[in-house]
Amino acid sequence: MTKTVEERERVVVRFAGDSGDGMQLAGTRFTDATAALGNDLATLPNFPAEIRAPAGTLAGVSAFQIHFASRDILTPGDAPNVLVAMNPAALRANLPELPKGAAIVANEDAFTKRNIEKAGYDSNPLEDGSLTAYRLHRIPMTTLTTRAVEGVEGASTRDAGRAKNLFALGLLSWMYGRPTDVTEQWIEQKFGSKPAVAQANVQAFKAGWSFGETTELLDVQYHVARATDVPPGTYRNVNGTKALSLGLVAASVRSGLPLLLASYPITPASELLHELSRHKGFAVSTIQAEDEIAAAGMALGAAFGGQIGVTATSGPGMDLKAETVGLAVALELPMVVVDVQRAGPSTGMPTKTEQSDLLMAIFGRHGESPVPVIAPSTPGGCFDAGFEAVRIAIRYRTPVILLSDTFLASSSEPWRIPEVGELAEIDPAFAAPERDNPLLPYARDERLARPWAIPGTPGLQHRIGGLEKEADTGNVSYDAANHARMTELRAAKVAGISREVPPLTVDGGPEAKLLVLGWGSSEGAIRAGVRRAREQGVEVACAHIRHLNPLPANTGDVLSFFDRVLVPEMNTGQLALLLRGRFLVDVESFCKVQGQPIFAAEVEREILARADGGKG
Amino acid sequence: MTKTVEERERVVVRFAGDSGDGMQLAGTRFTDATAALGNDLATLPNFPAEIRAPAGTLAGVSAFQIHFASRDILTPGDAPNVLVAMNPAALRANLPELPKGAAIVANEDAFTKRNIEKAGYDSNPLEDGSLTAYRLHRIPMTTLTTRAVEGVEGASTRDAGRAKNLFALGLLSWMYGRPTDVTEQWIEQKFGSKPAVAQANVQAFKAGWSFGETTELLDVQYHVARATDVPPGTYRNVNGTKALSLGLVAASVRSGLPLLLASYPITPASELLHELSRHKGFAVSTIQAEDEIAAAGMALGAAFGGQIGVTATSGPGMDLKAETVGLAVALELPMVVVDVQRAGPSTGMPTKTEQSDLLMAIFGRHGESPVPVIAPSTPGGCFDAGFEAVRIAIRYRTPVILLSDTFLASSSEPWRIPEVGELAEIDPAFAAPERDNPLLPYARDERLARPWAIPGTPGLQHRIGGLEKEADTGNVSYDAANHARMTELRAAKVAGISREVPPLTVDGGPEAKLLVLGWGSSEGAIRAGVRRAREQGVEVACAHIRHLNPLPANTGDVLSFFDRVLVPEMNTGQLALLLRGRFLVDVESFCKVQGQPIFAAEVEREILARADGGKG
Amino acid sequence: MSTSNGNGAAPHTNGGAPEELTKADFQSDQETRWCPGCGDYAVLSAVQQFMPELGIPPERIVFVTGIGCAGRFAYYMDTYGMHGIHGRAPAIATGLAATRNDLSIWVVTGDGDALSIGGNHLIHALRRNVPLKILLFNNQIYGLTKGQASPTSELGKVTKSTPFGVADHPFNPIGLALGAEATFVARTIDRDRHHLAEILRAAANHDGAALIEIYQNCPVFNDAAFSALTDKGLKDSNQIRLEAGRPIRFGADGERGIARTGDGSLEVVEVADVGEQALVVHDPRAADPGLAYSLAHLAEEPSGPTPIGIFREVHRPAFRRAEGSVDPPSEDQLGRLLFTEDAWTIA
Amino acid sequence: MSTSNGNGAAPHTNGGAPEELTKADFQSDQETRWCPGCGDYAVLSAVQQFMPELGIPPERIVFVTGIGCAGRFAYYMDTYGMHGIHGRAPAIATGLAATRNDLSIWVVTGDGDALSIGGNHLIHALRRNVPLKILLFNNQIYGLTKGQASPTSELGKVTKSTPFGVADHPFNPIGLALGAEATFVARTIDRDRHHLAEILRAAANHDGAALIEIYQNCPVFNDAAFSALTDKGLKDSNQIRLEAGRPIRFGADGERGIARTGDGSLEVVEVADVGEQALVVHDPRAADPGLAYSLAHLAEEPSGPTPIGIFREVHRPAFRRAEGSVDPPSEDQLGRLLFTEDAWTIA
Ligand SMILES: Cc1ncc(C[n+]2csc(CCOP(=O)(O)OP(=O)(O)O)c2C)c(N)n1
Ligand SMILES: Cc1ncc(C[n+]2csc(CCOP(=O)(O)OP(=O)(O)O)c2C)c(N)n1
Ligand code: SF4
Ligand code: SF4
Ligand SMILES: [Mg+2]
């Protein structure tokens, strides 16, 4: 039979099932095939909070969402167009976010009485008419998979049961015309050692595909053209964690300095520790410290030794690092502190995202202790942020805080890989012995940075510490004027970084009266929201801050150029307070503190509410 | 011979000598005699930073300053009128702060070649004419003391050497007509066990007095009338540490709850631990914890048990308590955290004062974790602040941060002792079992406070923790809307305290265009500076903020009422930033970050600079 | 508030406990959220089963836990409970014990919670001999954070944070506790409900800090770590059950034992070769803690013969609140504190 | 940067040390700021005196110190030095050691710095066997903060923070270090310059973490705490000098010794009564750490017969930087890391 093929500009697919159903695998395979096809894309996994919640329960649902399109993509998408539901719990957990009219592909075999109850349904949603608003496709995936696998030599029924995610993958691959070879090759080599299992999976995958091709259940196939407005270059798909780790390694190479990541495990920051521990052959080493305080101390110790000291954590761990970061401020040694923000306060919601550590990063230490703060805004941007953090730390001999978040760390997008040559050079500029003028550990260069004199250098022996130091000599000093001066110098040094901070660039026509200003992971949602508002004829501008301290030099001017400034944040208005205090501009906040990323639709709504003088 | 007696409204005397010379003792005795006389007064000790620096060196100088007057006193005084210098180092260290024309009473016996060199002088300042600008009195105190003591049965020459501080005290007592009996009685009972020593000291003291009475060296005696504008009441002389400890004990009595202070030693906060450890017979107990994290945890444990949990520290220790304070925010349990601010960043200048922990107190925790912040502004005010902190903590089930500083903790003034009856009642309002409706640990009263259900109460067993909690039930919840709601509730609860915060009261006439707004220990200096400016005909108003979070409800109105607002702070403008951000008022800062208190003269100068539209 | 002056944990202080408490009285309404087959289930059930024995009503029992899978324990006990922050449970519990000696306070912690981030609080709680019963769930892995190495992970173990194998020598929890001057130190196993109950009983009766290391299997990230001590075929030959006053023998028919070599070190011997009189007699109360310490180091890893039971049990005054009476004083007393003699009055 | 692959602390790695280093080469220009008569002076001078023996040039030696009077040590050594924050020196030094194995790294800490706030870092540095030489100045008091109790202050001691006397049982630093799996543990005395140098020498030669407890007198806040071991009249009868391979004897004429009782515990005996062959022969290298542990607990307080010297000295691979080569790779290598096969190109 022939099937109609419909064109789509963008599609959002969400694979959802029990933690045991292999949805993350189905999702990543679909992603690779999509990338290979040249669509632009963005993905977001969503794991259950429990290590392993009881099978079939809502708490055990695991999902993977992919947004792909023929034009540049800004977010993993808000609402899915298609939901693959491998069991009742998966359906129930994800239905709230499904817009009416969307398609549901359900594995009806899994809708047993027991599972339906476990999910908290009184009746079978596939039959009680509660889904009439959606395009429901009921498919006995388990049965079909088992049948497809039966033929395979030495494949157990267990293997068959396990392969139904590949059936789903095959089916979706057909629906959206994804290439099959990519996936089959992957299966072959993944299970190379177990040919039977490999075979079983290939069969399941093929079965899914031909099911779409042949049955009448599905009549439409969709086509999403390859993205054309993507700038040329070589791309790979990375999430924020991966990109950040590569940025750090790149900084190590470009500075010629080995890098030590000392970290204490914590969700979601642990991933960076796992990632960097795997790098062999590069001058990257890792230590799992006894706690976050020790981790920060170890990074600082490495910095004292002339290497790149990095420590990574999330909220609770940041509290614990404060004292050591303060010491680094006094010692004026380079050091990078990564905070992958999560929902707080306290233990909060460890697997959920938030942006509520901004003011802590800037003010969360006793005494006057200024620290540069950088925040990437896209997964790929984490590469640049990591590289930049190291560069600034070394150039200014200062600890630098990098604020990522759960959403950035785990969502992925195609990232244009930079040529090594494109990357800035980083000059450690270690102090060298000069005959007849002894080292002045707290003398300063034109950037107000002090000498980095590392152990092993003959003649430069010196002592530094957390007590206030006399300018130049670095000797302990309780002198009043000196303390004022040193406080001044430390502040001026950090403030001076703004000379190197790229100016804030505004996207929007001169008629725009409203500026939407964001920071961190909300960039995609903000740009998408702005685009949608514009498509409705609303004049609106947007800009995104990547350097939170110091702020870009032109920030004040930009703010004062607009009648209204809207700052969407996943907190109660932290950047807003800062901007108001610094520039006395009546910034308005859109605050979302739900442990979820900001969605384009929400930004769009907020913009429209303010369009033609709406009161917001 | 007859001597003239001159009237003085206010006098500032500074006793300075080597750490070994007993200057603190001389100072405190002089203070008691002065208090007995009914002068108003304020004092400030100044210890060397070293535990015991080499004798005779600048680092070893110890001083005690007292400001007494016939009208109400606001500060320990800026510049001394009289400097007692027991050795060259003491002279050298204090001369810079001595205004021309002031009197110097020097122990010439101590100006030996060796001591003169140790102090870093090339020649003897008593002889090289470098002191011509001052009224110099050279007195061989050591010799005179020895002679006076010779007579005493069984007093060693060592005792004599040790007694010269009492000679100085006697002399100054004569100069300012302080009563002698008070001091002599004190000596008797202090050294009651060693009559010889007691005798030696009394003799030295008497010798000092009669030296003034008889010799021609000193021709003027000064008289400072008893203070008349001091409100009636019973007074005692207290420093901030003492007053704070009394406030906490009083809160324990008025709430009927035992109090636990868990603390880890740190300068200057250790004093509170020492002070409270001594209280027997009161339901006050103390633990020296293994570190600041444990100290905070122990206080929180006590709070969970239904008692008053308090922990006290200074800067570096505050960094370490952040995570536990965040837990207390999530648990919504009462707890008081005292931060006796000192000069930072890092170890900084442990013995010097500063106000640079304000923004850390408000924002220094990950996630959205609002905490009330209170700051006393006078030594006596520490009593009220301590009491109030406990009251708010209990009423709102929240941790409260109390920001004191080195200056407040160590300076003293007469404090009007409140009648126990004057003190507010504090009702712990523990949850009681109610038949047929089980406890909802996160249900809220009209103040949004939750039930405090303490172990030992039958039927109220429940579990709380740092994971986000479902409203009312307190069960662990990852629900998006619930997290938003709980974030909202925690913020609203703390913000709501402003209902009980006394409105900001402005001192100044309606013509004033300039408001000087301060917080913390600078109140005395600000009021004195304002007074001086007014005496010069400048119209200026002042106000002082004791509740930093939430701010008094009328803060915005007060700010907008004035053309200009000047905020003097011992930091780089932390309160200023907060006020600007909250109220969009172009607040001006006077920042002093020298490890020293703000002086009245500095405030005066800043006001005058702004008088009639000066640019400041 | 603190009425009883005994250690809340000691049965004899049982004031007004309802006659008949049952396991059910200690089960909360929260659904347990551990992985299928997790050793935590067995320990939870054993503890709930044991609780009635204490003769202390649930409202006078408190569980303070750290963060980790083990830390969730608090939610499942129908007592008072606090799920604190990572590593700090011993400190929080110390504050509670300092102010409420009428309570029976239990701490539940993991190998990472207690020995990595919380190491300092643990050793100080033991040194102070705070009356806490500390259950250390040792699964030799970080469970909640999904599989990193812990301070008890064995050398060479490949984990998410040690892809090339653990390089750091692990702690011996019993040894560390002894080094920290602990007065009660024992080891038991999640799957041995009887032995577990026995140890809980002894710990509850100890007036002071009790550290119980519980070998706990984590089927997801570190399965079978203790199979040498739990598997049918192996346990008899590997469990060295320590019993006070008894010569230390083990093996299916007690054919092996522990004796001292010439230099005083401990060694495993065949009883047949040396005779029972040559065996070391276990004495957890010995003044010299050396024996307990040597026994702790008999097996660096639980892969071969490993002692379980009470290593040390000695008396030392338990931590009590600092000086200061228990009940808030009268207002007159406060008045006297405020109005000192050196005060003066201005009319 | 990390060229030498040996332990920087071992003399044999002496690369390019000038022939003649003297004490003066290790004295900084800073004026020492301890109280008159403080034991810290003696230790400083002994350490400066010993340094040349290392045969390592000053620029390859680093002193990392904590906060406290002891912490000031760094300022007085003309080497590289960092005066860190309270209790964290072992962690900071671990980071340095992990990245620079060409350095000789020394940590100076106090009893409060190392055992109170810094306890966790200390035990983990010992467990990991990080090549650090840790000098623990134990004066059984908080000096810098002017006289509060420390975790080694004896029971009943009245201090600023314990006006009614210390109520908490103190740590035994040697015992705690052994409990933390330390490979080198020793004790010496500030006033015994010879013994101190001997111990420093042994520690420097140890490839791994070395903990040296130094009894240090604080004349201002805790004077004469160790007089039993330092005073003319008393020291001979109280110092039990441990020497490897030698029977443990002490007393003016070695008339007393240490023997094992029937149950294997240690006891002090008159050599005349039992004969030398009955004495315990000291073996810091014994596999079983029990002896060292028992010796550590022979004296709970240094008021009577107290062992000094090396309690334990065993070999275990020292902590090294995690996997990863030492020198940053070429840009091509980086290129290969960035451009993976799954990358695709858009023209
Ligand atoms: C300050 C802080 N650091 C890190 C974490 C993350 N974290 C939670 S539990 C845990 C360790 C869990 O291991 P363990 O203590 O052995 O308990 P288990 O899960 O194995 O029972 C870690 C690192 C945290 N919650 N807080
Ligand atoms: C985080 C922090 N807490 C507390 C202090 C205050 N402090 C400085 S040194 C010290 C303890 C000193 O005792 P010890 O370590 O024994 O060294 P000692 O002075 O006796 O040589 C303390 C509590 C600090 N500097 N930082
Ligand atoms: S991860 Fe391991 S320890 Fe945690 S619940 Fe699962 S099985 Fe138990
Ligand atoms: S206080 Fe004690 S330890 Fe510190 S310098 Fe003085 S004598 Fe030495
Ligand atoms: Mg574990």
Ligand SMILES: [Mg+2]
């Ligand atoms: Mg000490």
